[in-house]
Amino acid sequence: xxxxxxxxxxxxxxxxxxxxxxxxxxxxxxxxxxxxxxxxxxxxxxxxxxxxxxxxxxxxxxxxxxxxxxxxxxxxxxxxxxxxxxxxxxxxxxxxxxxxxxxxxxxxxxxxxxxxxxxxxxxxxxxxxxxxxxxxxxxxxxxxxxxxxxxxxxxxxxxxxxxxxxxxxxxxxxxxxxxxxxxxxxxxxxxxxxxxxxx
Numbered sequence: 001x002x003x004x005x006x007x008x009x010x011x012x013x014x015x016x017x018x019x020x021x022x023x024x025x026x027x028x029x030x031x032x033x034x035x036x037x038x039x040x041x042x043x044x045x046x047x048x049x050x051x052x053x054x055x056x057x058x059x060x061x062x063x064x065x066x067x068x069x070x071x072x073x074x075x076x077x078x079x080x081x082x083x084x085x086x087x088x089x090x091x092x093x094x095x096x097x098x099x100x101x102x103x104x105x106x107x108x109x110x111x112x113x114x115x116x117x118x119x120x121x122x123x124x125x126x127x128x129x130x131x132x133x134x135x136x137x138x139x140x141x142x143x144x145x146x147x148x149x150x151x152x153x154x155x156x157x158x159x160x161x162x163x164x165x166x167x168x169x170x171x172x173x174x175x176x177x178x179x180x181x182x183x184x185x186x187x188x189x190x191x192x193x194x195x196x197x198x199x
Contacts, residue, residue: 001114006175040136056092057088125156128164134156
């Protein structure tokens with residue numbers, strides 16, 4: 001969090017996806033909706049603590065099996081790790097997964113801070129320098145219908161607002177001190193700016 005280098009290229013991951021074998025699934029809106037829904041299912045599994053632990057297997061033919069998982073699950077969690085070590089299966093640290101959802105890194109002058117909102121129910125979509133929120137979870141924390149998410153994405157792709165005159169997203173590519181100063185200035189201009197930066 002102390003490195004002042006810009007996040008893009010230096011820290012942010014890039015995902016490049018292969019085309020689906022079924023051409024109809026390569027539609028931009030359909031594919032995006034599917035990725036969002038899959039991500040939300042993963043998030044719900046993470047929050048419910050039902051994800052299967054990530055494990056590095058030295059001898060996968062013996063340890064990456066249903067029989068091994070059944071055997072390990074009989075141990076209390078604090079012993080299961082050591083039992084897995086005995087079989088050369090090493091559980092990996094998954095604590096950082098919590099930062100995948102409802103979290104962002106806020107620039108500060110010398111050290112960024114992590115902001116988390118466990119109750120967020122939306123995603124942010126960016127188009128032509130403009131930001132839009134899409135509610136992907138309902139009031140009870142359930143994933144919205146796939147048709148709803150798909151329709152929202154298709155609608156946002158169809159509108160033609162003018163490109164943002166001052167695209168704020170470009171500031172995130174700056175040195176963290178530059179971005180911190182700009183963000184502080186923008187949030188001080190109005191409560192609306194401050195509220196928009198806290199979504």
